[in-house]
Amino acid sequence: MSYSIYLESGREKSLKRKHPWVFSKAIKKVKGKPGIGDIVEIYSNDGQYLATASYSPESQIRARIWTYDQNEQINTDFFEKKLRQALHARDYVIEEGQLSGFRLCAAESDGLPGITIDKFQNVLVCQLLSAGAERFKANIVEALRRIFPECVVYERSDVDVRKKEGLDKVTGSLHGNLPTEPVIIQENGLNIEVDIVAGHKTGFYLDQRDSRAALERFSKNKDVLNCFCYTGTFSLYALRGGCNKVINVDVSEPALELAKRNVEHNKLDLTKVEFVKQDVFKLLRQYREEGRLFDTIVMDPPKFAESKAQLTGACRGYKDINMVAMQILKPGGTLLTFSCSGLMDQNLFQKVVADAALDAGRELLIMERLNQAPDHPIAGNYPEGFYLKGLICRVF
DSSP states (O other), X not given: OOXXXXXXXTTTHHHHTTOSEEEGGGEEEEESOOOTTOEXXXXXXXXXXXXXXXXXXXXXXXXXXXXXXXXXXXXXXXXXXXXXXXXXXXXXXXXXXTOSEEEEEEGGXXXXXXXXXXXXXXXXXXXXXXXXXXXXXXXXXXXXXXXXXXXXXXXXXXXXXXXXXXXXXXXXXXXXXXXXXXXXXXXXXXXXXXXXXXXXXXXXXXXXXXXXXXXXXXXTTOEEEEEXXXXXXXXXHXXXXXXXXXXXXXXXXXXXXXXXXHHHHTTOOGGGEEEEESOHHHHHHHHHHHTOOEEEEEEOOOOOOSSGGGHHHHHHHHHXXXXXXXXXXXXXXXXXXXXXXXXXXXXXXXXXXXXXXXXXXXXXXXXXXXXXXXXXXXXXXXXXXXXXXXXXXXXX
């Protein structure tokens, strides 16, 4: 059975620019009763074909586009073609970096809405977050098996956003079995253990690869504070860069245990590392009260804004942690600070950090901008794909 969506007059403009979403308020009528993930053809108010999408009856994003070609079928061949295209786009990044861990598919940015796939050695970890991704799960897995016949496919669709699509959280093997030994990837000559089953997101933050490498330049003979350290990969670069000491701070004991193992995997000097299980906001203030100072601070917090309604509060949070961080930096010290909130505009983030410097009574020089690694591309028709903002600052 075929289903169709007709848009309100004037609401076809975004689709003509090939933006991949159709919001509920843009829809005038729906022909038939499509279910979760069913294929729908989208037409303008005057009946012009625009795109083919999957339908999501419970989400404000009512349809996510697969193709703008009316003759293209959404099947295993379609997903294989798209995934091979995504792999080809990254071939120079993978080859230059000799990467054994990389993002294969960045959802809308690779023309596959709601589908994120990371490759860690011979394990492909999928997050399927849209109704359409769930509907075509079997086709996606089969396409991956064609391209990577030796790989295990594991699902980590345990994200709250699936509720908005009318989907339950789910994890588990989609093809093959996870290896019994730890999965360890290589990144810029370092060995990093990935917790595929219980780690954040798909198990590891590949997007910070270049930012981690930048820290190495600001580590020699320095005292480094690594806030929200997770599995401590920033600190590996600090140690390799010759730091005097690095403090890893996180609220998660398992993350800190993995951070310690990562130091051991690389045969780095464990005596130079301190692991602190503590709330970063509280610890920063404690260090300020104690008069403790650092040469270099890494501030890589989790996402503070999940919706526009949370953006004002997020700005306060970013301003607060950056202000206190600057107050415990030695004059001329270096702050690497980040926001992974897609709703946080780059210019707004810079303003927040600049305001934090004013409140801290410090002078701020922004030396470099950082963003997500190139295996996390930004499609020209999907600017929302740019989410990770970073600044390297000198603070006086």
